[in-house]
Each structure stands twice: as C-alpha cells, then as structure tokens.
Amino acid sequence: MKLMKTIIQQLDQISSPQTFTVSINQHLTLILLATKSTDYVTEVVLSGDGASADIFGIVLGNESHVIKINTLQDHQAPHTTSNLLIKSVLAGRSQLKYEGFIKVRKDAQLTNAYQRNENLMLSPEAKAESKPALEILANDVRCTHSATIGKVDPEQLFYLQSRGISVKKATQLIVEGFFDVILSKIQDQKLRQSIYNTVGLLVQ
Numbered sequence: 001m002k003l004m005k006t007i008i009q010q011l012d013q014i015s016s017p018q019t020f021t022v023s024i025n026q027h028l029t030l031i032l033l034a035t036k037s038t039d040y041v042t043e044v045v046l047s048g049d050g051a052s053a054d055i056f057g058i059v060l061g062n063e064s065h066v067i068k069i070n071t072l073q074d075h076q077a078p079h080t081t082s083n084l085l086i087k088s089v090l091a092g093r094s095q096l097k098y099e100g101f102i103k104v105r106k107d108a109q110l111t112n113a114y115q116r117n118e119n120l121m122l123s124p125e126a127k128a129e130s131k132p133a134l135e136i137l138a139n140d141v142r143c144t145h146s147a148t149i150g151k152v153d154p155e156q157l158f159y160l161q162s163r164g165i166s167v168k169k170a171t172q173l174i175v176e177g178f179f180d181v182i183l184s185k186i187q188d189q190k191l192r193q194s195i196y197n198t199v200g201l202l203v204q
Helices: 154-161 167-183 189-202
Strands: 003-010 018-022 026-034 038-046 052-061 066-075 081-090 095-104 111-121 127-136 141-151
Touching (some): 018 052, 026 038, 038 081, 066 081, 066 111, 081 095, 081 167, 111 127, 111 167, 127 141
Parallel strands (some): 003 026, 026 052, 038 066, 081 111, 111 141
C-alpha cells in the first residue's frame, strides 16, 4: 500500500524554487494555483522504486499578468510514474509561459511519464507558450507530452444559450468544466469557492 500525500501550492509574485522528493512506494499529488504574475520553478524527484506523482496546475490569468512556470519531472529509479496536467484560462493581456522538462535517468527503467498543457483563451490579446523537453537515458520507458491552445467552443456556448443561459454565465460554466478534473481533487471547499470566484471575475 502506497503512502499518499497531497500538497496545494499557491504561487505568489515571488516564489522560491521548490523540490519535492518522492521515495520508494510513495505517491505525491501536487496542485499548483496561479492567479497573479509569478515566476515559479519546481522539481519533482522520483527517487525510489515504485514512486509516483500527479502534478496539476490551475492558471487564471487576467489584465497584464505574466505567469511563468517551469517544471521538472526527474525519474531516478525504476518503475516510477509521473503525470502532469497544467490548465490555464487567460483573459485580458495575460500570458502564460510554461516550460516542462522530463528527465529519465539511466537506471530508471520501466518509467512512465506524461506531460500535458491545455490553454483556453478568453481574449484575442492573451498569449500562451508551451515548451516541453525530454532527456531519456533509459531504454525501456514510455514518455509523452502534448499542448493545446484554443477558444471557448461556440457549439457549447450556443447549446447553453439555447437553454436560456446568458453568454457570461455559459462561458463561466464552460471554464469551470474545463478545470473540473483538477478541482475535483481539492477537498478544501473554501479554496474551491475562491477559485470559482476568480473564474467569475475573468468572464466578462
């Protein structure tokens, strides 16, 4: 049975680099929350056989926020797993600059590492950059990465409007649904409500 640990990290304008080490037979769930300009660097080191980690990010950008996030998934031992998903919703002239790096060391055979960045743009002036990178020294691994940038689906918006929901409320519901896979992992009701409130401020 794995030892489970969850950490919720709210990113400030000045955030010191952080390293989280996951040892043998441990699982870490790391949730990153960014609602203002920040420049954040984090490393998740999977140092023990069978270690695993889920890394989730919720980014809510508005006005002229510049949000920089740099992550490293460092697989040092065999049979390790990491799954990263960072989602952003960007309004105004906000920007997300994300750099993600997966490193699989020579001894980390049978590693499974995944990295995905999804971005939803609410403004034509908002920008998102996603730069994935891999360094694989082992020969029996599975590593994948992907990134998407898009706008609110007009068909979803039309469907909700046809049910008598205003454009603003419909957009808010779509954004909340976009984050649902991560929000469902946050047990703190006050924190979840704070995120919903911030979403409401983005949708004009």
